[in-house]
Amino acid sequence: MKQEFRRKHILKLLDKNEVVSIQELVSQCSISEITARRDLTLLEKQGLLKRTHGGATRNYSTTEMIGFDTNALDHQMQKINLCNLASTLIEDNDTIYMDCGTTVFYLARFLPKFKNIRVITNSLPIVLELLPYPNIVVNLIGGELDNSLKAFYGSMTESLMARYKADKAFIGTGGISLANGLSSNSEKSALVTLKMAEAASKVYLLCDSSKIEKDSYFNFSGLSLIETIITDNEISQERIDLYKEKNINILTT
Amino acid sequence: MKQEFRRKHILKLLDKNEVVSIQELVSQCSISEITARRDLTLLEKQGLLKRTHGGATRNYSTTEMIGFDTNALDHQMQKINLCNLASTLIEDNDTIYMDCGTTVFYLARFLPKFKNIRVITNSLPIVLELLPYPNIVVNLIGGELDNSLKAFYGSMTESLMARYKADKAFIGTGGISLANGLSSNSEKSALVTLKMAEAASKVYLLCDSSKIEKDSYFNFSGLSLIETIITDNEISQERIDLYKEKNINILTT
DNA sequence: ACAAAAATAATCATATTCTATCAATTAATA
DNA sequence: TATTAATTGATAGAATATGATTATTTTTGT
Structure with a gap:
């Protein structure tokens, strides 16, 4: 799976599941653990997710409720x-x-x-x-x-x-x-x-x-x-x- | 495939798929890698897409999206x-x-x-x-x-x-x-x-x-x-x- | 608190992709 | 047709991405 597509895939997974594990990424994208980790740290730097031990979670800061009084x-x-x-x-x-x-x-x-x-x-x-x-x-x-x-x-x-x-x-x-x-x-x-x-x-x-x-x-x-x-x-x-x-x-x- | 048609084809692919790889273009358009790359860098210069390692992705900032990139x-x-x-x-x-x-x-x-x-x-x-x-x-x-x-x-x-x-x-x-x-x-x-x-x-x-x-x-x-x-x-x-x-x-x- | 297990970081080796340069091909024009 | 310009392709060295190994850190269970 190509790099860019892979990172989009990670974000898509987070949309569905709230959390994503390194092991999921390893098997789903056919990559090594280290690459999965590198992807996650990079996406974290862009503020698109939050790293955890063993994976990552959604970044909730963007999903604050907008609109109601x-x-x-x-x-x-x-x-x-x-x-x-x-x-x-x-x-x-x-x-x-x-x-x-x-x-x-x-x-x-x-x-x-x-x-x-x-x-x-x-x-x-x-x-x-x-x-x-x-x-x-x-x-x-x-x-x-x-x-x-x-x-x-x-x-x-x-x-x-x-x-x-x-x-x-x-x-x-x-x-x-x-x-x-x-x-x-x-x-x-x-x-x-x-x-x-x-x-x-x-x-x-x-x-x-x-x-x-x-x-x-x-x-x-x-x-x-x-x-x-x-x-x-x-x-x-x-x-x-x-x-x-x-x-x-x-x-x- | 003619040059102009080829470049439109690239944009069409991106309109559908978000990402496109060099290898796709090589096989689909029967061109060498270097030509595919040249096309992508040219289209990037015109602000029509964004280059990545191994391909390109859609460029939202100049087209439609309010992303404030x-x-x-x-x-x-x-x-x-x-x-x-x-x-x-x-x-x-x-x-x-x-x-x-x-x-x-x-x-x-x-x-x-x-x-x-x-x-x-x-x-x-x-x-x-x-x-x-x-x-x-x-x-x-x-x-x-x-x-x-x-x-x-x-x-x-x-x-x-x-x-x-x-x-x-x-x-x-x-x-x-x-x-x-x-x-x-x-x-x-x-x-x-x-x-x-x-x-x-x-x-x-x-x-x-x-x-x-x-x-x-x-x-x-x-x-x-x-x-x-x-x-x-x-x-x-x-x-x-x-x-x-x-x-x-x-x-x- | 301690040891075992898991995850991470660091290092190096390998593979892929990129850039630059130059040669070959094709198209355009006189 | 000859000449020029534009496009494309090939090659090699540089840059980037990935993977394997090992040491270190963090977590977990007792």
Whole structure:
């Protein structure tokens, strides 16, 4: 394997696996250990990875979250955990819709390990997060940019959603209740969420437990839109059972 | 294989494969190693690729990518100056197309002073640059993300362009010549540029003088596509006159 | 804390690629 | 056709990349 191609290959491996070992490189690229080491130290000098004993890891400094405001940090750990859980529902070769909003955003962090994933989204932060990973194909649904929500909306966005079909949709919401279904604080983001759900075979709602049995002002869908809710563990068994009666499965972290 | 065809072939290979080796060229073009090397060094001098040991890789800095590499700094001031000049062609309430690529990118920096501007683009860096300004409405044309070029391409992108009409288009190019018109190093970015120009009433080409009377491998349009070239002052009066004979006006910084 | 195992760094030898020079071939022009 | 210019190829010495060996450092398990 040629030098330059080899180094690109190393970076590609890191995109997929977070870490890479010298031994992997030796067998995959048919090179000696010393050459693998030399490659890694060189790439480290360029700031493209971080050396460890026996291999290297991704350089995380470049993957800081860009775009959201500080109040987006509420419930951050809960959101990260439930996204970790949600990622177990994803398989190699899936095409998935990802809604805008902070909750679904963290799911992007768990995608690089998969093979051949296609992500369809209208969220700018998700696009930026996935930019470094060539193994993930990103389709952005364009439209008019909303500066504060950092996502694209409008009739163009909505009509395009119908044209992109996906295996799974991971959507967010302002609130959900047995009585009223799904509701949102923003009309335009609700309409996009709806289109997304309609264009996917399976629909998963990602929301922390504080949003369950809460209503926002704009009701945009009944409960039948979704099949599964992924949330944190601060939810009572009674509630889980009540939703189960309506044929909605709840997964908790 | 004829010389000129051979060099275009090299660029075509790089457009597809990112890297190319001397040995590939030797076998594919039936030439000696030294000739392959000479071709590569020549193309490097024209800024069309980057030499490596044993071959070459794509050169992003001069073509499309916002990487802010060190060698991109040479032309940076020229580009900023010509974008400053280009901004004088913009008026309040305009709707403008902005092409992807480093040259046009800097134009974004001169937009906040205008009132009620609408920008249509497929370039991610431009969207990020304009994000903080509520007086600028940004329409992103989505599609499939190219990780290295940081812009959106594909048939969806192209077909959407026809639906967004604009007053002015500011486009970039890999090269322009009286003999062959406009040409590019990347087929897919060329097709997007073409659609953009066709959807706008007035078309302005932004390019530094090093690109004038240079051809890249993929010819995508005749000279009639554009009305005005905005470039730096390192261009001879004779050339300006020759373009004027073809009804193309050249503005210099 | 100590010894065994693994990883690294240093050294040198080998193989590949590069540059420079000059010769041969091809194309262009008078 | 002869002459000139441009392009290509061949060769050798220099530069770079890679691999094998051995000594040193770091990690791991007890």
